[in-house]
Amino acid sequence: MRENEAGWHIYDADGRRKYLNKDERTRFTTGAYALAPADRAFCLVLAYTGCRISEALALARFQIDVDRSAITFRTLKRRKVVFRTVPVPGHLCELLLSLPPQNQDRFWAMHRVTAWRCVRAMLDGLSIVGPMACPRGLRHGFGIHAATCNVPPNLIQRWMGHASPATTGIYIDAVGPEESEFASRMWQEP
Incomplete structure (x- = not known):
């Protein structure tokens, strides 16, 4: 189990993942469309950016760049x-x-605990349970998704705001797209 300098793992002590997988992320973003516009936007910001809950709550209009489609x-x-x-x-x-x-x-004019509960209720309603069923699971899911899509590590590091490449490396190692490709070659018939 790989960890960064701070001792963070992609899995909990029982080996359960702490990130939303592709199916769970899709269910979350699709489910967000049933919410009121403000709650929908909040959930989508977390899912599409991998930001921390406090960063989302501090987001203001001037931080949205429509021309570049960026936050x-x-x-x-x-x-x-x-x-x-x-x-x-x-x-x-x-x-x-x-x-x-x-x-x-x-x-959004809500407290971070209220925001956390909003996301948790959404995940519970989608029957997504476990250590990944929290706002941080969305953040980790973003990192895993970016790595799966072969986004270069330096971009993942920048987008997630990691100070150290070693932290970003956890997402890359957890996915190992090249490793999966090599393994699939082993199972192909000659």
């Missing part, structure tokens, strides 16, 4: 402000900009 997140890391831009589907930018502004031009 810029502000993160406080080691007492230093860091910005990162993540490409998103154009329809997400349009949905966000259609929402009425809340406190300080932000999209």
Whole structure:
């Protein structure tokens, strides 16, 4: 089980994954369309960007770049402000900009615990249970999805806001697309 410098694992102590797989991510994003526009946008921002829940809640209108179809997140890391831009589907930018502004031009005026419960209720309603059934599971699912789609590690690192390439490496190692390809060759008939 590979871990980064902080001791983080892609699996819990019992070997259960801590990320949403492709099917679960698809069910989550599809299920989001049954929600009110503000909740739908919140869920889609988490799923399509891999952002942290606090980063999503701090998101304001000026951070949406419709021309580039991207969202810029502000993160406080080691007492230093860091910005990162993540490409998103154009329809997400349009949905966000259609929402009425809340406190300080932000999209959502809710506490992080309320936001966490909203996501958890959505996952429970979709029968997605286990250590991956939380907002962090969406973040990890984004990293795994990007690695599966062969996004270069440096882009995954930038989009997720990882300080160290070793942290991003966990997602790459967990997927191992090349490893899966080699293994499938072993099962092919000559």
